[in-house]
Amino acid sequence: MKQFLKISLLAITIFFISCDKNSPLEKNTSTNDDLNFFIWRGLNLYYLWQKDVPDLADDRFYNYDDLYTYFGEYNSPEAVFESLLNRPDDRFSIIVDDYIALENSFQGLNLSNGMEFGLVTYKNGSSNVYGYVRYVVPNSSAESENVTRGMIFNTVDGSQITINNYLELLFSSNTNYTIGLADFNDGNPIENGTTISLEKTELQENPIATSKIFTEGSQKIGYLMYNQFARNYDSQLNAAFANFKSENINDLIVDLRYNPGGSVSTATYLGSMITGQFTGELYSQEIWNDKATAAWSSDVFLNNFTDQIRNVDTDGSVILEETINSLGLNRIYFIVSYGSASASELVINALSSHIQVNLIGETTRGKQQGSITLYDSENLQRTGDNLNTNHTYAMQPLVLEISNKDGVNYPEGIIPGSINFPGIELGEDYGNLGVLGERSDPLLDETLNYITTGLKSSAKTSKKLNFKEIYDSKLAIPASDYMFVNPRK
Structure with missing residues (x-):
């Protein structure tokens, strides 16, 4: 972690130079003071837009007391953090008060009842909202209560869901709620009297939801539904590709419609599994702020295709090392939606510079920036010296912009059927979602038809x-929907 320490010390040196010659610690500090300095220091070092935020300038504060007094006027660490962001360009930087929950979430472990869903406004233009079940996580409350994909619900604990109350009803600290099911009714759901009670627990989700092979005449087509770029499942992802390889598939469909992103290294591994003929060549490249660019050598910002998975823990110890099972494909098919973001978009974009990438679905999120997790320690890492034990705050700020080998990315999202991405623009039919991994799923069925015939059906309108x-x-x-990189060394 020497590079993290190097850049941290550089910034502290700059700050001391700008301070008063007298002792910089002129008063006892509180936990809030410590937090505010941590927030400022981390963003001053790594934030992608550091030079565009006046309060993040190296010479902004005369001494520590000046900084403490200034940010002491804010009523919370969250308010301090928000004041230092470059909105609206930055849509995704966050601060959390429980970094354990954040770390778990990156590994697919969340407080959840297992019902993954989307929320949609009524077709009639009212403020009413309904939910549609996308899928159910195994071994969850939703599975035990027989919740299934395609169910429609419009009430929670007896209250109609609306634009104004959906966050409170579904995403508050309450771990139990009851949904009221409804009939779709062409987008204006009507309650049908059935209710289901659900309980949130700590739930581990395997992101490799489905891996199977379709035989269409003489063609073997692999299908992978992949729902998060979680590094702790890299070996299982590689095993799925070992099966595709042993079956000698002709084509591959990777379903990313519900994948919000995750690890950049895992995204590089996935691209290398799909191909294999580009080992050592440039996969993607990163742009950081001026401080990071000056501190590290240029090759640090380059991600190359690889033939090996090599993951290390925070101490640098190897926790996974194995040869990648690559398919050597020259074309790939992705199923996408607005829920496909960050690392999902990275794989699509990076591969498009090397092979033919076909998309079926809807325009993706448009998130081409990545982040790192910063902790309140001397080098801003979890394992850094003097980790502050008085709080569990951490930051996940955007620190880099990522593009393919040609320097191209798509901040407005990637569009299926566009010039660079042939395919079909087709949204899900909430009244007929079908079964994931089966031909009853209209998006999968359309993709299989497209592969085998090269034709688009008359149902291509979203x-x-x-x-x-x-x-x-x-x-x-x-x-x-965070795309994150590991600490640079």
Whole structure:
């Protein structure tokens, strides 16, 4: 972690130079003072837009007391953090008060009842909202209560869901609630009298939801539904590709429609599994702020195709090392939606510089920035000296912009059927979602037809044109739609 320490010491040196020659510690500090300095210091060092935020300038404060007094006017660490962000360009930086929950979330462990869902406004233009079940996590409360994909619900604990109350009803600290099911009714759901009570528990989700092979005539087509780029499942992901490889598949469909992102290293591994003929070549490249750029050598910002998974823990000890099972494909098919973000978009974009990338679904989120987790310690890492034990705050600020080998990314999202991404623009039909991994799923069925015939069906117009999806359950988890990198060495 020497590079983290090097840049941290550099910034502290700059800060001391700008301070008064007298002792910088002129008063006893409180936990809030410590937090405020941690927030300022971390963002001053690593924030992607550091030079664009006046309060993050190296010479902004005369001494420590000046900084403490200034930020002491804010009523919470969250308010201090928000005041230092470059909104609206920055849509995704967050601060959390429980870094354990954040770390768990990056590994697919969340407080959840296992019902993953989207929320949609009524077609009639009212403020009413309904939920549709996307899928159910195994071994969860939702599974035990027989919740299934395609169910529609419009009430929680007897209250109609609306634009104004959905966060309180579904995402508060309450661990139990009861949903009221409804009939779809062409987008204006009507209650049908059935209720289901659900309980949130600590739930581990395997992101490799489905891996199977379809035989279509003489063609073997692999299908992988992958719901998060979680590093602790890299070996299982590689095993799925070992099966595809042993079966000699001709084509591959990777379903990322509900995948909000995750680890950049895992995204690189996935791209290397799909291909294999580009080992050592440039996969993606990162742009950090001027301080990071000056502190590290240029090769640190380059991510290359690889033939090996090598993951280490925070102490640098190897926790996984194995050869990648690569398919050597020259074309790939992705199923996508607005829920496909960050690392999902990275894989699509990075591969498009090397092979033909086909997309079926809807325009992706448009998140081309990545983040790191910063802790209140001397080098801003969890294992750093003098980790502050008086709180469990951590920051997940955007620190980099990422692009393919040609320097291209898509901040407005990647569009299926566009010039660079042939395919079909098609949204999910909330009244007919079908079964994931089966041909009854309209998006999968359309993709299989497209592969085998090269034709687009007459149903290619998006089913969502008259509907507005406003939120989904993935956005409420601590990790949300974050693309993150490991600490640089």
